[in-house]
Amino acid sequence: xxxxxxxxxxxxxxxxxxxDQQNVERRKRIVDLTSEDIARIATLRDVVADHxxxxxxxxFDYLVSLDEGRALFANRTxxxxxxxxxxxxxxxxxxxxxxxxxAIKRLELALLYSKYELDLRVFLAAFHHLLKRIGQSVMRxxxxxxxxxxxxxxxxxxxxxxxIGIVVDAIVFERERVIRTQQDAIRELSTPVLQIRERLLLLxxxxxxxxxxxxxxxxxxxxxxxxxxxxxVVMDITGVATIDSKVANHLIQTVTAAKLMGASVIxxxxxxxxxxxxxxxxxxxxxxxxxxxxxGGMEEAEALLGYRVTLTGERxxxxxxxxx
Amino acid sequence: xxxxxxxxxxxxxxxxQAALSDRDLVEFRDDVATxxxxxxxRGLIIDVTAxxxxxxxxxxxxxxxxxxxxxxxxxxxxxxxxxxxxFAMVELGLSLEGIAxxxxxxxxxxxxxxxxxxxxxxx
Numbered sequence: 001x002x003x004x005x006x007x008x009x010x011x012x013x014x015x016x017x018x019x020d021q022q023n024v025e026r027r028k029r030i031v032d033l034t035s036e037d038i039a040r041i042a043t044l045r046d047v048v049a050d051h052x053x054x055x056x057x058x059x060f061d062y063l064v065s066l067d068e069g070r071a072l073f074a075n076r077t078x079x080x081x082x083x084x085x086x087x088x089x090x091x092x093x094x095x096x097x098x099x100x101x102x103a104i105k106r107l108e109l110a111l112l113y114s115k116y117e118l119d120l121r122v123f124l125a126a127f128h129h130l131l132k133r134i135g136q137s138v139m140r141x142x143x144x145x146x147x148x149x150x151x152x153x154x155x156x157x158x159x160x161x162x163x164i165g166i167v168v169d170a171i172v173f174e175r176e177r178v179i180r181t182q183q184d185a186i187r188e189l190s191t192p193v194l195q196i197r198e199r200l201l202l203l204x205x206x207x208x209x210x211x212x213x214x215x216x217x218x219x220x221x222x223x224x225x226x227x228x229x230x231x232x233v234v235m236d237i238t239g240v241a242t243i244d245s246k247v248a249n250h251l252i253q254t255v256t257a258a259k260l261m262g263a264s265v266i267x268x269x270x271x272x273x274x275x276x277x278x279x280x281x282x283x284x285x286x287x288x289x290x291x292x293x294x295x296g297g298m299e300e301a302e303a304l305l306g307y308r309v310t311l312t313g314e315r316x317x318x319x320x321x322x323x324x
Numbered sequence: 325x326x327x328x329x330x331x332x333x334x335x336x337x338x339x340x341q342a343a344l345s346d347r348d349l350v351e352f353r354d355d356v357a358t359x360x361x362x363x364x365x366r367g368l369i370i371d372v373t374a375x376x377x378x379x380x381x382x383x384x385x386x387x388x389x390x391x392x393x394x395x396x397x398x399x400x401x402x403x404x405x406x407x408x409x410x411f412a413m414v415e416l417g418l419s420l421e422g423i424a425x426x427x428x429x430x431x432x433x434x435x436x437x438x439x440x441x442x443x444x445x446x447x
Contacts, residue, residue: 219407222407222410225407229428231427231431254414256414257410257411257413257414258410260405260410260413260420260425261405261410261427262403262405
């Protein structure tokens with residue numbers, strides 16, 4: 001994302017968030033923004049245009065007054081950019097055109113907030129502060145007809161809430177992106193396929209197996225079988241806490257797929273609890289070649305491959321356990 | 325496109341080079357049935373390395389071929405199933421139960437010679 005320009009990245013974000021015309025229309029319905037509102041907002045154009053710099057200042061002064069909001073001001077160019085965007089935003093708020101383009105424009109500032117980890121609470125507080133100041137100016141200007149001024153201001157507030165909705169959604173979406181990438185990373189890391197002897201692979205599985213992960217495990221195992229010309233695979237599930245019928249089914253699928261590629265799989269590390277619960281659930285693992293623990297599985301695999309491991313009783317002199 | 329069937333010792337090697345239509349598969353099956361008998365083969369290797377898909381009909385036909393060959397006195401090994409293909413087959417619930425599978429041609433030959441009681445190439 002970082003290498004893209006701001007324009008391109010907001011377009012990408014809008015696409016990922018599903019922020020299209022239909023979505024924007026729906027958002028407008030949610031805040032109940034009608035054509036009457038837009039007409040009323042038009043009467044506020046002068047007030048906002050006259051005070052736009054003041055309003056922008058109010059928003060950022062409030063942010064800078066709070067410790068949580070200061071990260072945005074560490075870099076001068078960023079601050080300038082944010083100010084410019086906010087100014088555009090204020091002018092656009094009273095412009096009367098709230099379409100997809102308008103919504104996408106809001107994303108650039110949201111991306112800035114998200115990048116500098118602006119606290120949502122702080123953002124909302126500053127926004128409220130800004131609205132209050134706008135309200136004051138509007139009421140002052142419309143002193144002769146306070147009810148109309150109030151109505152117009154409330155219409156403007158609908159637009160404000162529309163914008164808040166978009167910005168909050170974007171910030172949350174960006175935050176969840178981090179979670180998604182980390183989840184992927186964890187999944188990738190946790191399914192190593194190791195070659196421990198010529199033509200013998202070890203596949204230790206730790207953690208929870210869900211459908212997505214089962215697929216990843218199977219894929220990486222099959223690729224490794226091909227790459228290492230493996231004949232036997234020892235799959236150790238000591239680290240799998242619970243096995244239900246779904247997980248058992250995934251394991252059987254993995255084993256069957258490996259079999260199709262000519263590799264036999266030995267499953268090891270079924271704990272007493274797991275074994276008992278499998279029996280209680282009535283899951284038939286007869287298709288799997290299971291051995292109690294990893295050591296037993298390794299011995300069986302070596303036997304299958306024709307290895308015989310003998311203890312010579314000799315130790316290589318001076319070899320440290322780490323190197324030797 | 326017919327599948328070439330090569331004879332190597334007492335083993336027949338059929339290498340499927342391109343995606344086969346259902347008609348090709350049936351022809352292939354008939355071909356195998358006659359050749360196994362006429363060439364007195366003891367083993368049959370079907371190489372599917374070049375295939376990037378194995379559907380239910382192909383799977384069923386392969387099973388049929390293996391069974392036919394068995395009845396005619398030859399053990400069948402299917403070799404070279406690609407990772408993606410294996411995965412898709414498992415997901416679709418297609419199985420080659422009862423048929424030996426091996427990684428590639430070399431493995432398949434080793435498996436056959438092991439089965440027929442001779443010593444394989446590997447010590």
